[in-house]
Amino acid sequence: MINRPNFLFIITDQHRADHLGCYGNPVLQTPNIDRIAAGGTRWDRFYVANPICMPNRASIMTGRMCSIHGARHNGIPLSKDHTTFVELLRDAGYNTGLVGKSHLQSFTGLPATNRFEAQDGLTTPSAHLRDAYKNNRHSSEYDLEVAPNWHTRLADRLKGDFYGFDHVEVVADHGDQASGDYLLWARAQTPDFDTLTGPANALPDNRIDAPQAWRTAVPEELYSTSWIADRSEAWLTQQAGRDAPFFLQMSFPDPHHPFTPPGRYWDMYDPADITLPASFGRGDLPPIKAMKEAMKNGTDPRDNQNPFAVTEDEARAIIALTYGMITMIDDAIGRVVTRLETLGLADNTVIIFTSDHGDYMGDHGLMLKLLLHYQGIIRVPFIWNDPAAPVQGNVDPGLGSSIDISATILARAGIQPFNGIQGRDLLSTPPPNAIIIEEDSQRTMTGFDRPQRVRTVVTETHRMSLREGEDWNELYDLKRDPDELTNLYDAPEAVDVRHCVTETMLRRIIELQDRAPLPAYRA
Template identity: 80%
Template sequence: MSKRPNFLFIITDQHRADHLGCYGNDTVKTPHIDSLAAKGTRWDRFYVANPICMPNRASIMTGRMCSVHGARHNGIPLSKDHTTFVELLRDAGYNTGLIGKSHLQSFTGLPATNQFEPQDGLTTPSIALRDAYKNNRHSSEYDLEVAPKWDRPLSERLTGHFYGFDHVEVTADHGDQASGDYLLWARTQHPDFDDLTGPDNALPDNRINAPQAWRTAVPEELYSTAWIPDRAEAWLTEQARQEAPFFLQMSFPDPHHPFTPPGRYWDMYDPADMMLPASFGHGDLPPIKAMKEAMEKGTDPRNSQNPFAVSEDEARAIIALTYGMITMIDDAIGRVLARLEALGLAEDTVVIFTSDHGDYMGDHGLMLKLLLHYQSIIRVPFIWKDPKTTQAAVDTGLGSSIDIAATILSRAGIQAFNGIQGRDLLTSKPPKAVLVEEDSQRTMTGFDRPQRVRTVVTDRYRMSLREGENWNELYDLENDPYELRNLFDDQSAEVECVRQSVMETMLRRMINLQDRAPFPAYRA
């Protein structure tokens, strides 16, 4: 083992912790990911800093909470003024590569929901003075991932590195709608590739009838989940000839919706065999009631990023398709792990596996994510397979996405930058609580205003407080693991004591996570 290890950092998208064999799921087939846990450490209680793509990916990159780095929700890019752990690896001599999904910048190109609105009777500030930040990340350097503008490879449009990555081959979007560098490649492989994608070009199938699900005409070998390991293997082959250590982030845009696993992965799992979550059909929070009512009345389009209610048959169908996507990812990971072995790199490479957030996937009768912080969307897998050890272990302490950066830097022997908020998972004690933040930018079914939610998770409890609403949440995870009984309004003395204690824990954790950057220039 060299003094400076290599790193293969694998991220999936919208992948809840219990959708892996090593996390207790006996239906979905994930032998290669399970093999990492069989010889590494699996964190049983690992939580996101934010259950949304862009914010949590920014927190992974910086080791800092969203309220600090400012990418509070999708549509706000990670500022290039913020230091990433990949930049520190690069600075220390690592070769750095990103293959697959980045989503550190926006890729839809759609207008933002929240915009400055001039008020009648008041002088409107100049454009440069309408935001608290003069550099509000609206310039062209933050449009690098916008799919409609992706006419040539990202690497050709860069000046210098990309958040610390010298090598970039990026996928934007999800399912058979994936774009970016991947789409440029796919079009060279099949001149009429665009005629294979989307629901209008889907293959006929009578088995699945569920929102955002269609049998894609894209063949397995041209699907993004196949392209990513192809490119990763090629990059790793180059690294085997280099003296410098490497860090490769291999990031899959699946198993995120739309639910379009290609080829044999489409019908690999039978919906009739899928178990519904224990909480399916339960839940009386206002938005859950509203989503169920909208489904029954047919007033919810269920074709956007917003969460929606589903029937039992729809839930089983979507779970089956999601398992197909997960198994395809697992097969891709198996290919790359085999190439590491064949190149003689495995004995020097730390392999890490996680996801950016989860999915309700039928919990309380819902699909997707946003605003209700059940375990299914805030708890994600985290596996650390280090060649220094071969013993399987399970860590039951609380961990967070903000801890990933500090742990990698520590293992690489690199001092972290001032202001990093995460801890080294391998050498430090877990905190009493982890914090989850979420700010929305739009209304959705069950919410008549954008939401601001803060959640604290302790060894036993999960509490979520939201601004501007007359309801909050408190669950005893020890006695109510499926979060069926909301205790927040329970007036008993016992629950009142718990509520105050957890609220104090949340406040102390929020104080602890106040920013400690920048360094002062002088004493005073």
């Protein structure tokens, strides 16, 4: 029987790979994460299964693609009919805890943009027959993370575990707008806490003028990043001396927008010191041109989740603020790792670090995410530090995916995965020749006249993205054109390459077709 290690699984939100010191960022200070990487392995080419929060988090939990588990975009919860790797850990005797962001269910409670519409002249099916799935995840058990209804702790509203987690203390939303269990705690500490949050209550600061950026009045000690560190330390303290191993997911809602690092982290980085991406202001794809035109005309909404174009000054300011949020997270991680050491747990705890997706952060002059699968969006950090198998700053160049995280953790824990898991053990199996990335949108974005469906393949040398309903696609040579500036999809000299990449994509998609459930009988 394998010695069962503990796991500290750290995940951030909207955090691209090159926004860490250990991934080559010369400005950003992340000494604690860098130290974890220095004693372990970081994957240089690790990609998301989907570049959106809920779908990719569901893929991490299940080790399966979004087209299989069904949480295709935000607003579709992960079905409780789907097995998670945390449930297998719990089943094998692990104590399981989640502190921070979950986002396996919806936050907003707003009506969906895609709904069943009755058609004139046709008989409308009964309500329970209007979807291909009779259990269509619309029941109250899938409304547990709706922020406006979060009046009591999530743990007090549960019957049993939460997707395998026995202990849950959850944050919804982002920046100083964070809610959930965290907000209940913050209001208990400071009854007038709501007078500290949001742009209307922001502290004056004339140096920063950028969309979704304000100097929050929330002090550092009441900010969600600090709360997550506090509660993680408390839970780990409870594990000391227990016989059972533990799995703790410590999940930060930053550095996702809005850009509101508190206290000293607000002006820790000077926008003047920020170097813009090499692709800034370049790119002629239809949505890029549309976003630039909308910025010029002042018609682009810049206060929601949709991507938008930015000026150079806005990009530098937002990147500087994002760096502040990341350094605050790094400081919090340092606190928790120190607590592991103080408790005598560090020598048997595997530390894992990743993010759910990236952000344009100025790539091609854009901000946020959605629909254009540039490297800043789809490539995220992945770090594995195992004290039982120490290495010094190892870098794995192979292709890895979010769906691989669950299989790797289960293998290290000595637990056989369930039938239908699609990820691989990153530590003992060879990398695939291609990674598939899926994205479906629920609403129309600037530059499009319909919701989009995009499928991307990343190989050792190329990235190709195909989209439904458009007359343009993308193909880039990542070796010669790492900034993805020259679209080769329609280039005559790239026809053979396109055909080869297309076949690779198709074969990989076939490989990722579902192998669950198991048959009941032999034919």
